[in-house]
Amino acid sequence: MLAAERRDHLLGLLARKGKIVAKDVAADLGISEDSVRRDLRDLASEGLCQRVYGGALPASPAVVGYDARHAVAPGGKRKVASAAAGLVRPGGALILDGGTTALAVTHALPRDLACTVVTHSPTIAAALLDHPQAEILLLGGRVIKRSAVTCGAAAVEAAQNVSADLCLLGVTGVHPEAGPTTGDAEEAAMKRALAARAAGTYILASSEKIGTASRFRVLPWDKVSGLITDADPHDAVIEQIKALGVEVLPAG
Template identity: 60%
Template sequence: MLAIERRELLLRRLERDRRIVAKEIATELGLSEDSIRRDLRDLAAEGLLTRVYGGAVPASPAVADYAARTQIATASKHRVAATAADLVRPGSTVILDGGTTVLALVQQLPRSLDATFITHSPTVAAALIEHDAEVIVLGGRLFKHSAVTVGAAAAEAANRISADLFLLGVTGIHATAGLTTGDWDEAAMKRTLASRAAETYVLGSAEKIGAASRHPVLALDEITGLILDAPAGDPAADELRRTGVRIVTTG
């Protein structure tokens, strides 16, 4: 089998099974694991998948630039946002992550809501200007790709706060790879924010379910639950359910 044929087969198998186990497919094709790993490295370099221990999973489209992400799965993000908004209680203190799903969430919140919001996203903070709620912005180096602050100053500010709830955005939600994102510093900031909240829920629009990015944020057993927009019988969502993580579905 030619290399291009192997890679086409790997991509078809990834689309069907939502993961590739290098050892299993090497045995199936009568090839060495090294050959399959080389193919996976090449495909990962092209952004067509994300390598994980022992194989690969689908790459998340949510790592695109900020402007492009505003056009991805917009209806799904609004369904997730509407469900997440129900978790925000009057009088509570809530950490809001950055990202387009959180911006959709802000649109769902009553402007008269009595709450305190803490965010490291200037765009999320700006969206809350017309709300009655108190808004606290965590400063630091601006990571322009996601329009959030990161780095030592942002982490130091985050370590001085505490909250009832953190609504966390990631680019990948996978049963084995866990919760992932595309940048190392951003992943570290998300972990710091999660450590400051009593509960952490992850916002999971359709394009993130069953996908993964390069940098781990948290394991599934380190969060309170997932808010997922997935149809009944979705194999990636079913695999997440089998891990035992709490799942809140939209609709």
């Protein structure tokens, strides 16, 4: 089989099965695992898959700059945001992650809602300025410009001194095996620090992120209260996530 044919075969496997196991592909094609791994490295370099131990998973389409992310599935993000906003109770305390889906949550919150919002995103804080009853606590630290959030030791330390009823986290990939993932190690660590300070943590993920993975896991599924998504509730990946004991809240 020519290299181009192997490439098409691997991409087809990702589309059909949602993952590639290198040793199984090598056995099926009668080639070495090294050849499969080289092919996967090439695909990963083009952003077409996310390499993991033993193989690969579909790559998230959401690992792009902050400005570009606004154009990715805006309708799905609005649906997810509307469902997430419904979890915020009057008088409650919310930890709200950065990102475009979290920004959509601020637009979905009632203007007159009295609540406390803790965030490490200057963009989120600014978007809440026209919510007169919302108290805003902005966690300081080093600003990662591509995501418009603060991270690092100072931000993590600040997070350790707050608590909330609810944490809403944005991610770039959601996969039954890889879990909720993101493309930056510091951002993943900050998301874990935020989640640790809330009574419940929900993952925000529009449908294009379902079944995909990025490099860094945010949380194991047993640390997640639920997943809010506009994906088909009967999608095979969603069914696998439900089987792990994760509550899936439909956003329609």
